[in-house]
Amino acid sequence: QLRTGFYQNSCPNVESIVRNAVRQKFQQTFVTAPATLRLFFHDCFVQGCDASILIASPSEKDHPDDMSLAGDGFDTVVKAKQAVDRDPKCRNKVSCADILALATREVVVLTGGPSYPVELGRRDGRLSTKASVQNNLPQPGFNLNQLNTMFNRHGLSQTDMIALSGAHTLGFAHCGKFSNRIYNFSPRTRIDPSLNSGYALQLRQMCPQRVDPRIAINMDPTTPRTFDNAYFKNLQQGKGLFTSDQVLFTDQRSRATVNSFANSETAFRQAFVSAITKLGRVGVKTGNAGEIRRDCSRFN
Numbered sequence: 001q002l003r004t005g006f007y008q009n010s011c012p013n014v015e016s017i018v019r020n021a022v023r024q025k026f027q028q029t030f031v032t033a034p035a036t037l038r039l040f041f042h043d044c045f046v047q048g049c050d051a052s053i054l055i056a057s058p059s060e061k062d063h064p065d066d067m068s069l070a071g072d073g074f075d076t077v078v079k080a081k082q083a084v085d086r087d088p089k090c091r092n093k094v095s096c097a098d099i100l101a102l103a104t105r106e107v108v109v110l111t112g113g114p115s116y117p118v119e120l121g122r123r124d125g126r127l128s129t130k131a132s133v134q135n136n137l138p139q140p141g142f143n144l145n146q147l148n149t150m151f152n153r154h155g156l157s158q159t160d161m162i163a164l165s166g167a168h169t170l171g172f173a174h175c176g177k178f179s180n181r182i183y184n185f186s187p188r189t190r191i192d193p194s195l196n197s198g199y200a201l202q203l204r205q206m207c208p209q210r211v212d213p214r215i216a217i218n219m220d221p222t223t224p225r226t227f228d229n230a231y232f233k234n235l236q237q238g239k240g241l242f243t244s245d246q247v248l249f250t251d252q253r254s255r256a257t258v259n260s261f262a263n264s265e266t267a268f269r270q271a272f273v274s275a276i277t278k279l280g281r282v283g284v285k286t287g288n289a290g291e292i293r294r295d296c297s298r299f300n
């Protein structure tokens, strides 16, 4: 059972220490924000929120689904862990999994998103393999049933899944992740008909065929650096970048929720807080399970 006051006695200032470290990193590069948010998601969906994603290769990192995780997310946790361990009271008391959960809240706040209490008390896992990632992360080509099945497996509802997808209000995607939608959707139409046609042409310009595979574009074409509900307004206009984004509006079973988040920033913020809190409980190890890693990239 996680609780907000977990480090009250062992490291009373952990929240402000992490906050300051993340702020400093964010001032150096904006990528800190999307990179850290995505890192938390990828951690929680594989072996639970246990910092398994932070282990150095050979590890989960070698799986193709994790190879595009931006280095600045990892570096954010490293910097925050160093700051925590500089306080003698806190040294080796706070798990890497909790540091990642706290850092995630900070990047959401720094980009204009909601603040929320972070439940703590996670322990770090002792397993991180490439094989454990397989079939545990959603793919950009997923339909609604596939998305729901994967999120339900972790106790997350369709509403939670839609709210969490709102994280795509920030950050970047590589052209290869959606190029099928603009170049070879089907034998009948080269462009996915659920895609706004003007937007499809813009995407073709930004992602010409045989583009440098390192090229990445904004997932939210409107407010790429602000954590807001623009993502849902984009979906209403056919400007969801991945199939898994656009399907939330195309499929009538999820459309009403997308409309409500598009119409109300407050409704989205509340749903996001509830969903990311639930995400933070997925598969957690507590008590004597796992360990408190001394170095987040290695088992003790």
Ligand code: HEM
Pocket (backbone or CB within 6 Å): 033, 034, 035, 037, 038, 041, 068, 069, 070, 138, 139, 140, 141, 142, 147, 161, 164, 165, 167, 168, 170, 171, 172, 173, 174, 175, 177, 216, 242, 244
């Ligand atoms: C619903 C199913 C989801 C799918 C299919 C999906 C898929 C993807 C893909 C393919 C990328 C682009 C990777 C790249 O090309 O580098 C991406 C980026 C991103 N995703 Fe998701 N994602 C999903 C849900 C989530 C959730 C739940 C979160 C967090 C709560 C999240 C946060 C992010 C962020 C912040 C980025 C940008 C990363 C960056 O700029 O470094 N995604 N996602």
Ligand SMILES: [Ca+2]
Pocket (backbone or CB within 6 Å): 042, 043, 044, 045, 046, 047, 048, 049, 050, 051, 052, 053, 125
């Ligand atoms: Ca994990």
Ligand SMILES: [Ca+2]
Pocket (backbone or CB within 6 Å): 169, 170, 220, 222, 223, 224, 225, 226, 227, 228, 229, 230, 231
């Ligand atoms: Ca945005």
